[in-house]
Amino acid sequence: MITRNMITKLSEALTKFRIIMLNGPRQSGKTTVVKTMAKQLDMQYVTLDDPTALSLATDDPAGFLDFYAQTPLVIDEIQFAPELIAYIKIKVDNNNTKGQFLLTGSADFLQMHKVTESLAGRMVRYNLYPIANAELYNKKYNMIDHLFSGEFKSLKNKTTKKQVLNNIIRGGYPEIITHDDDEFRGDWFDSYISARIQKDIQEYRQISLSKLRMIRKLLQLLASYDAQLLNYNTLAKKLQIDNKTVLSYVELLQAMYIIKIIPSYHVNTALRVVKSAKVYFIDTGLASYLLNMNTENLFIHKDGKYGGLIENFVYCELIKEATYSQNSVEFHHFRDLRKKEVDLVLENRDGNIIGVEVKGKSNIKSQDVKGMVKLAEATKDKFLTGIVFYGGNEIRPISVEGHLFYCLPLGLLS
Numbered sequence: 001m002i003t004r005n006m007i008t009k010l011s012e013a014l015t016k017f018r019i020i021m022l023n024g025p026r027q028s029g030k031t032t033v034v035k036t037m038a039k040q041l042d043m044q045y046v047t048l049d050d051p052t053a054l055s056l057a058t059d060d061p062a063g064f065l066d067f068y069a070q071t072p073l074v075i076d077e078i079q080f081a082p083e084l085i086a087y088i089k090i091k092v093d094n095n096n097t098k099g100q101f102l103l104t105g106s107a108d109f110l111q112m113h114k115v116t117e118s119l120a121g122r123m124v125r126y127n128l129y130p131i132a133n134a135e136l137y138n139k140k141y142n143m144i145d146h147l148f149s150g151e152f153k154s155l156k157n158k159t160t161k162k163q164v165l166n167n168i169i170r171g172g173y174p175e176i177i178t179h180d181d182d183e184f185r186g187d188w189f190d191s192y193i194s195a196r197i198q199k200d201i202q203e204y205r206q207i208s209l210s211k212l213r214m215i216r217k218l219l220q221l222l223a224s225y226d227a228q229l230l231n232y233n234t235l236a237k238k239l240q241i242d243n244k245t246v247l248s249y250v251e252l253l254q255a256m257y258i259i260k261i262i263p264s265y266h267v268n269t270a271l272r273v274v275k276s277a278k279v280y281f282i283d284t285g286l287a288s289y290l291l292n293m294n295t296e297n298l299f300i301h302k303d304g305k306y307g308g309l310i311e312n313f314v315y316c317e318l319i320k321e322a323t324y325s326q327n328s329v330e331f332h333h334f335r336d337l338r339k340k341e342v343d344l345v346l347e348n349r350d351g352n353i354i355g356v357e358v359k360g361k362s363n364i365k366s367q368d369v370k371g372m373v374k375l376a377e378a379t380k381d382k383f384l385t386g387i388v389f390y391g392g393n394e395i396r397p398i399s400v401e402g403h404l405f406y407c408l409p410l411g412l413l414s
Contacts, residue, residue: 049077
């Protein structure tokens with residue numbers, strides 16, 4: 001069994017807060033995690049995937065809690081019964097004991113139109129994404145923490161470029177993480193997309209079948225924009241629908257943990273505008289399936305899809321490791337008025353930042369980090385270091401215009 005690093009963090013959080021919420025995409029391993037924790041911590045476990053439990057939760061929320069919550073309780077898939085939220089609030093307001101509830105959801109339930117009670121001040125939220133390569137291969141370091149501490153310089157890469165590409169195509173969903181057959185893996189992704197759009201989204205928001213088909217088309221189109229700036233006007237024209245509808249569908253896909261939208265970075269936080277946001281997929285295996293990519297054609301056809309998937313891979317691995325790192329990190333991208341860009345900007349709570357560029361090639365030149373120079377100049381003393389994840393095998397420094405950056409092998413994330 002693969003050890004999920006979030007278990008330690010969640011167990012500690014339960015000793016400090018009354019309610020813990022674990023969000024994430026379906027099939028990311030939430031149920032396995034909370035069942036393991038329920039057994040370790042002697043908590044009652046109930047899933048709202050069970051029709052009987054769901055019926056009781058929706059018809060008689062108070063009775064549901066009276067029956068199940070006599071001891072600390074895990075409620076799996078809470079988004080199916082938003083009626084419970086108000087009653088959970090009453091219960092924890094009457095009892096200040098820590099660790100009363102561990103909730104999971106396959107959608108961001110705070111965005112669900114039926115939820116009017118946010119549990120603000122009573123609940124802390126965490127995310128569980130598909131399995132990180134650091135978990136799969138039992139790596140002892142956390143890349144986020146190493147980047148902010150500067151301890152990455154002594155790391156050793158033992159992963160080949162082909163293995164990196166295999167891991168990109170495979171993705172991190174536990175159900176298929178050991179599959180090496182492209183056909184059956186494709187069958188799984190096809191079923192996964194159908195289930196998310198046709199079942200889960202419809203339960204999340206009552207919409208027509210024609211709109212569901214449009215969301216499927218949008219998802220396919222977004223795959224071609226992987227790791228690029230979002231242009232809602234362009235998407236709307238291609239789909240022949242209005243901008244507001246595209247925006248609502250994008251927000252829906254993000255709430256369902258299928259894609260992630262990250263804003264631009266600006267020293268002035270008021271200028272971090274949504275209109276220049278970038279889109280990433282939560283899982284590169286899913287993005288690869290939508291793009292009809294396998295390891296062989298990904299390696300041979302080094303076009304925009306190649307670069308986008310590799311950048312998405314770095315983003316995915318970093319956000320996974322960020323969920324259990326000591327540094328609380330926000331993700332942005334950088335683009336100045338002269339279109340000098342940095343793929344990712346990692347910002348911790350102190351406002352210190354690390355720039356991250358992603359290049360699939362094995363040789364990095366000074367022109368590849370021009371955007372990093374601009375970011376360093378714009379942020380000055382807040383800029384800790386610039387990192388280029390690249391297709392080489394060794395950690396190498398690169399000095400450009402008086403700034404020292406570092407090239408790290410993609411294999412360190414694989």
